[in-house]
Amino acid sequence: MNDRSHLTTRAARAGAHGTSGRGGPLVPALHQSTVHSYPDLASLHRVLDGEERGHAYYRFGHYNGRLLEEAVADLEGARDAVATASGMAAISATVLALAEAGDHVVADRNAYGGTRDLLEADLPRLGAETALVDASDLAEVERVLTPRTRLLLVEALTNPTVRVPDLPALVALAGRTGTTVVVDATFATPALFRPLEHGADLVWHSVPKYLGGHSAAMGGIVAGGSDLVGRIRRSVVHLGGTLGPFDAWMALLGLKTLPLRMRAHTRAATTVAEFLAAHPAVARVHHPSRPDHPHASTASRLFPLGTGGMLSFELRGGRPAVDELIRRLAPSIPLSPSLADVASTLVHPATTTHRSLPADQLELLGITDGLIRLSAGIEEPADLVAELGTALAPPEPT
Ligand SMILES: Cc1ncc(COP(=O)(O)O)c(C=O)c1O
Structure with a gap:
């Protein structure tokens, strides 16, 4: 696919490389199987070691999930993405992969309630603290960021008063403390705003909202650099938060008209x-x-x-x-x-x-x-x- 084509074109053709173009179905097939079979150990090992494209067991990733991940990574301008069972599975895996005991997390108090609960109720039990701020108040954000602040979590557009934090300014502040910037762009979508282009490290979505678009496909997704996404993918696999193939298939269809x-x-x-x-x-x-x-x-x-x-x-x-x-x-x-x-x-x-x-x-x-x-x-x-x-x-x- 031509990387310079318009987003509308890239979205419409999302997953097209998953079809044969030689008399096969135009819409990528749904592979509902939870496991794949191999003729010998060496070929299975090549897939497990990432030397060859393929899948083994569904929780480690599967065909339809990968098509969705590649499509969202492409629209977000990201190196990689990992699809999850829900938006909360995406942010839980992200926080667990990147924060540890002794760390400090800063989040917008306007963030989705589930995100706030995770940070305020669950994270302290693991020894990490969260400070809630108004992410639109740059002076307040600057005051609370410290060299111990591992993550800054904000939303591109907030619920319900549609506040618009100044992401480039937040990225500049977070850069001074080496803090990873994670943006919930569920309300914004890559069709209107691509946080990675503004310097954020990771962008995530609740899929049943605009990405899927028809309140029918569940899921979450996080996109960003290969190293960060690789760490989050490991956490998704450990937590068992993989997205099911049918939801991934439905979400990809929705994405085409985003x-x-x-x-x-x-x-x-x-x-x-x-x-x-x-x-x-x-x-x-x-x-x-x-x-x-x-x-x-x-x-x-x-x-x-x-x-x-x-x-x-x-x-x-x-x-x-x-x-x-x-x-x-x-x-x-x-x-x-x-x-x-x-x-x-x-x-x-x-x-x-x-x-x-x-x-x-x-x-x-x-x-x-x-x-x-x-x-x-x-x-x-x-x-x-x-x-x-x-x-x-x-x-x-x-
Ligand atoms: C802005 C936003 N982010 C994240 C979530 C959580 O996503 P999910 O319900 O898919 O876990 C929601 C859910 O409503 C949301 O509105």
């Missing part, structure tokens, strides 16, 4: 954000396209194609207005505790994604009772605007 979908998600979210910002029932819209978003200028510098489908907004009527809106929008725009489907969905962060956080932490993150997160799908934006307009209208007088 750049097209991200354009449509971005268009929908931007149009809806503009509509909601002017609506009298809405107190505030969190979307980087809005001039009052605190990271509007960082977003236009780092995300020239836009920021995808995520936005959140606060209703003046608080929690009762949230309940009413959710009821009125179902089933067209349903409440669904995930994101990034091709169809738009809603979440109430305070009682779902962030429900484990105490009130003071919710306040610090700007998550109020009246806040709703909308994952804008690829529907025609005018339809979403019409549906939201109807649902937000005051009740008819009886």
Whole structure:
């Protein structure tokens, strides 16, 4: 494949080298077998020793997983990638592979709750400490980084207020302490933002979100340099967190349309954000396209194609207005505790994604009772605007 071809072209052809082109199937086959057979020990050993391309036992890696890894590595501009059973399997294996007792880890307090739990509840039991910071506050990050800080974990776009940390500046700070920078780009995807091009060491994703795109394939993936990914792969194999072949196969199919979908998600979210910002029932819209978003200028510098489908907004009527809106929008725009489907969905962060956080932490993150997160799908934006307009209208007088 021509490395200089556009991302849309490379995505559409993802996995094409896994097909024969000589009368075989156009879509790479699904190899569901958990194990392979060999004619003699020498040929099995060549595969186990990595001297020859091939597979032995599924937990060490398999055909469909490898096609997905190569495709994501290509889109991210990475040397290698390792696919895992879920996003959490990816970050758990990464942290366990790279941090050890006595180490210090710094993470954005806006990170996904599961990542925070891993760092705050599990990592201290292994003797490593975590400091949570606002990754958009460079002075705060600089204050906590020390030569003992092994990892800096941030998200390219955060949930639910779509904050945009300045990754090149964070990479420069982390470089001074020799800290490995790990970016969760689940909301951003390589179609909009490639952290490795900005100097990050590793990028990871929850696959059922935008990479897969259709809420049907589970998985996680970490991409980066060969040495780091090799260490993480060993940890995935030890922890038993390998992605299953069927999910890898499904994810590869989804990946083919990623750049097209991200354009449509971005268009929908931007149009809806503009509509909601002017609506009298809405107190505030969190979307980087809005001039009052605190990271509007960082977003236009780092995300020239836009920021995808995520936005959140606060209703003046608080929690009762949230309940009413959710009821009125179902089933067209349903409440669904995930994101990034091709169809738009809603979440109430305070009682779902962030429900484990105490009130003071919710306040610090700007998550109020009246806040709703909308994952804008690829529907025609005018339809979403019409549906939201109807649902937000005051009740008819009886
Ligand atoms: C931004 C982000 N990162 C990571 C994860 C964890 O991924 P998974 O649920 O696949 O383990 C999620 C899950 O919702 C997420 O939203």
